[in-house]
Amino acid sequence: MDVRLVTDGGIEDRPIEELPELLGDADNLVWVDIPSCDEEAVSVLAEVFCFHPMAVRACFERNRVPKVHAYPDHVFVILHAPERGERGHVHYIELDQFVGRNYLVTVHGPINPAVEPEVALRETSAILKRIKAGRLRPATPFELSYAIVSALTRHHEAYIETMTGDVWRLEQRVTGGQVDNPEEFLDELFRVRHGLLAVRTMGALSGAIYGRMTSLTRISPGGQRLVVDIADQFDRVRIVADGEREYLQGVIEFYQSVLTVKATLVGQAQNEEVKRLTExxxxxxxxxxxxxxxxxxxxxxxxxxxxxxxxxxxxxxxxxxxxxxxxxxxxxxxxxxxxxxxxxxxxx
Missing domain, CATH: 1.20.58.340 (Magnesium transport protein CorA, transmembrane region)
Structure with missing residues (x-):
C-alpha cells in the first residue's frame, strides 16, 4: 500500500501511520494506492476511511460490470480495462476508486494469474510518473481521478487500434484469397469480434455510470465538468468500437458469401459428375x-x-x-x- 501526499511541488511518499493525520487536514490531497486488497488494506479501508462494508467487500472480490455508488462524503467507482490474452481471450483489469473531499483511494482488483501484476498498475504508474516529472499538478481528488481514468480510456482506444490492425489483416486475407483453412480463419474472425465487443461493452457501461454521476449534486462544478468529459471519452470508445465491429461484420459476411459461392460451385460440379455417372x-x-x-x-x-x-x-x-x-x-x-x-x- 502506497500513501502519497500530492502538493504543489510534486508528490511525497508518506508512511501509513500518518494517514489519519493527513486525512484530518482538509487542505491536503492524499492519494492511497493499493496494488492488491489484502487484510491490511481491508483494515485501512474499513477502520481509517470507514467505508461501507459492501464497498470494502467489492474491492477484494471480482466485479464483472462497472458500478458507481454515491455516499454522503465520497463516490465509489468500479471500472475495467481490457487486456489481451491467449486465443482471443479478453482479461478484465479492474480499477476501484474512492473519490472523497481530500483523498483518492485506488484499489486494483483481483486479476487473472495469467496477467502480469504490472498490468494492473499501468494507469496509476503512468500518472505517478507524470506528477513526479512535473507534467501534471492535480489540485483536487477529481482532477487526480480524471487523469487516471483518462489514461484508462486511452488504453481502451489503444486496444481498439490493435483490434483494428487485426481486422485489416483479416480483410486482406479474404480479398486476396489467402485463406487455407476456413474453420481456423472463421475462428480468428470471431476472436477479433469478441475483443471488439468486450471493449465496446466496457465503454458503454462505464459511460453510463459517469453519465449518472453528472446528476450528483455533491460533486463540485469543477468535478462535474471532468465527469462529463470522462463520460464523453467512454462514449467515444463505444462509438469507435461499434464502427470497427460493424466493419468486421462486413468482412465476416463477405467471407461467408465467398464460402457459399464456393459451396454452390462444388455442388454443381458434383451434380454434373453424378449426372455423367448416371448417364x-x-x-x-x-x-x-x-x-x-x-x-x-x-x-x-x-x-x-x-x-x-x-x-x-x-x-x-x-x-x-x-x-x-x-x-x-x-x-x-x-x-x-x-x-x-x-x-x-x-x-x-
Whole structure:
C-alpha cells in the first residue's frame, strides 16, 4: 500500500501511520494506492476511511460490470480495462476508486494469474510518473481521478487500434484469397469480434455510470465538468468500437458469401459428375439388356439342339421323318417369338 501526499511541488511518499493525520487536514490531497486488497488494506479501508462494508467487500472480490455508488462524503467507482490474452481471450483489469473531499483511494482488483501484476498498475504508474516529472499538478481528488481514468480510456482506444490492425489483416486475407483453412480463419474472425465487443461493452457501461454521476449534486462544478468529459471519452470508445465491429461484420459476411459461392460451385460440379455417372450407368444397363436378350434368343435353339443331341434309345422324335425339320422350325419359332417380345419391351 502506497500513501502519497500530492502538493504543489510534486508528490511525497508518506508512511501509513500518518494517514489519519493527513486525512484530518482538509487542505491536503492524499492519494492511497493499493496494488492488491489484502487484510491490511481491508483494515485501512474499513477502520481509517470507514467505508461501507459492501464497498470494502467489492474491492477484494471480482466485479464483472462497472458500478458507481454515491455516499454522503465520497463516490465509489468500479471500472475495467481490457487486456489481451491467449486465443482471443479478453482479461478484465479492474480499477476501484474512492473519490472523497481530500483523498483518492485506488484499489486494483483481483486479476487473472495469467496477467502480469504490472498490468494492473499501468494507469496509476503512468500518472505517478507524470506528477513526479512535473507534467501534471492535480489540485483536487477529481482532477487526480480524471487523469487516471483518462489514461484508462486511452488504453481502451489503444486496444481498439490493435483490434483494428487485426481486422485489416483479416480483410486482406479474404480479398486476396489467402485463406487455407476456413474453420481456423472463421475462428480468428470471431476472436477479433469478441475483443471488439468486450471493449465496446466496457465503454458503454462505464459511460453510463459517469453519465449518472453528472446528476450528483455533491460533486463540485469543477468535478462535474471532468465527469462529463470522462463520460464523453467512454462514449467515444463505444462509438469507435461499434464502427470497427460493424466493419468486421462486413468482412465476416463477405467471407461467408465467398464460402457459399464456393459451396454452390462444388455442388454443381458434383451434380454434373453424378449426372455423367448416371448417364454412363444407364447406357451400360441398355447394353446389358441387349446382351441378355440375345443370349436368351440363342439359348432356346441351343436348348432344343442339346436335348435332341443326347441320343437316347427311347427318343421317338429321332425316328420321325419330319423330326429334323420340326426341330429346326421349333428353334426358329422360339427365337423369333423371343426376339419379338424383347423388341416390344425396348431391349433390342
Amino acid at each position: 454412363a450407368s444407364y447406357a451400360q444397363n441398355e447394353q446389358v439388356k441387349k446382351i441378355s436378350a440375345w443370349a436368351a434368343i440363342f439359348f432356346a435353339p441351343t436348348l432344343i439342339g442339346t436335348v435332341y443331341g443326347m441320343n437316347f434309345d427311347h427318343m421317338p422324335e429321332l425316328h420321325w421323318v419330319a423330326g429334323y425339320p420340326a426341330a429346326l422350325a421349333l428353334m426358329v419359332l422360339v427365337a423369333v417369338a423371343l426376339y419379338v417380345m424383347f423388341r416390344r419391351r425396348g431391349w433390342l
